[in-house]
Amino acid sequence: MSSTKIKVLCVDDSALIRDLLTEIINSQPDMQVVAVASDPIMARDLIKQYNPDVLTLDVEMPRMDGLDFLERLMRLRPMPVLMVSSLTQSGSEVTLRALELGALDFVAKPSIGIRRGMIDYTEEIAEKIRAAAHSRPRRAPHRRDPPPTRLKAPMISSEKLLIIGASTGGTEAIRQVLEPLPASSPGILITQHMPGGFTRSFADRLDRLSQVSVKEAEEGERVLPGHAYIAPGDQHLKLARSGANYVVKLDDGPPVNRHRPSVDVLFHSAAEYAGRNAIGVILTGMGKDGAAGLLEMRNAGAPTIAQDEASCVVFGMPREAIALGGACEIMALDEIPARMMALAAASGRAQRV
Incomplete structure (x- = not known):
């Protein structure tokens, strides 16, 4: 990206x-709204005219369904798209479908008339637009992509755990990691940066696509093999012990690295309570959340993996973890599921560095 401003096109029927989006974006020194559109039909012409770097797109649009527009756009002219979603059950489901179709990320639609942390909201939008401008747009998947190859189920100790953290681009990366796993995989704890109201729909979607059972984590529940637990969108997820069992702890504490849930919080707890029995994985995302925690996991004896730059939508979090020395291995996204299972099966064997 050159020193010129990031060009943004805002598409919303309101x-x-x-x-509001124009005011927020134009208040930043490095970005500018070059045009606005009230529907996708108007947006098509403006994209050709202005060649924007980033598109913000309302989930629910008139004249053409927002998802239909997004799917066509990502097939014909892939570009970074930031969805603007309502905080509703239907809004969260449509937003997750948009991420599946190639949208980079989303922000919640602001509540007009409610000054709910507008400074934080402004920073969130600006940060996500910057990440989008430096991201790798993904073409929409083909409708008939073959299902993933399911991994065989080796003998694995019930003490083993898979600990995963992600942010921008992570919803699809996590899906690609979970889908090949066998039903007998180790217990899995996942922190994905996502606001409250979206994580339950995210967990339900992953549950439908995976052989492992996926759910939003609940306070005090036992962590079981063959199950994955997603951090609720407004609480930190921690690993803890109750006697011989691993259990889930949820924490309403302040944000860490500006995030709640925070990947660092999960990784630190895994280092403390699981040590070498955990496998730590940091996936695509902006910022540095998870870097220090992955290093702590590695220092506690856990094998650790960072997604490589070529397969990341945004290489920020893995890059920071690698620079800090937290990653034992760096690999492409499609290699990670099999490697996690191999490491989980290699009980007592030395980790590869």
Whole structure:
């Protein structure tokens, strides 16, 4: 990206939202709204005219369904798209479908008239637009992509755990990691940066696609093999012990690295309570959340993996973890599931560095 400003096109049927997004984006020194559109039909012409770097797109649009527009766009002219979603059950499901179709990330639609942390909201939008401008747009998947090859189930100790953290681009990366896993995989704890109201829909979607059982984590529940537990969107997820069992702890404490849930919080707890029995994995995402925690896991004897730059949507979090020395191995996303299972099966064997 050159020193010129990031060009943003805002597509939303609400004039109020268009005005608010324009004000927020234009308040940043490194970005500018070059045009706005009230529907996808108008947006098509403006994309050709202005060649924007980033598109913000309302989930629910008139004249053409927002998902239909997004799917066509990502097939014909892939570009970074940031969805603007309502905080509703239907809004979260449509947003997750948009991420599957190639949207990079999303922000919640602001509540007009409620000054709910507008400074934080402004910073969130600006940060996500910057990440989008430096990301790798993904083409929409083919409708008939073959199902993933399921991994065989080796004998694995019930003490083993898979600990995964991700941010921007992570919803699809986590899906690609979980889908090949056998039903007998180790217990899995996952922190994905996501606001409250979205994580239950995310867990339900992963549960439908995976052989492992996936759910939103609940306070005090036992961590079982063949199950994956997603951090709720407004709470930190921690690993703890109750006697001989691993259990889930949820924490309403302040954000860490500006995030709640935070990947570092999960990784630190895994280092403390699971040590070498955990396998730590850091996936695509912006920022540095998880880097220090992955290093702590490695220092506690856990094998650790960072997703490589070529397969990341945004290489920020893995890059920071690698620079800090937290990653034992660096590999492409499609190699990670098999490697996690091999490491989990290699009980007592020396980790590869």
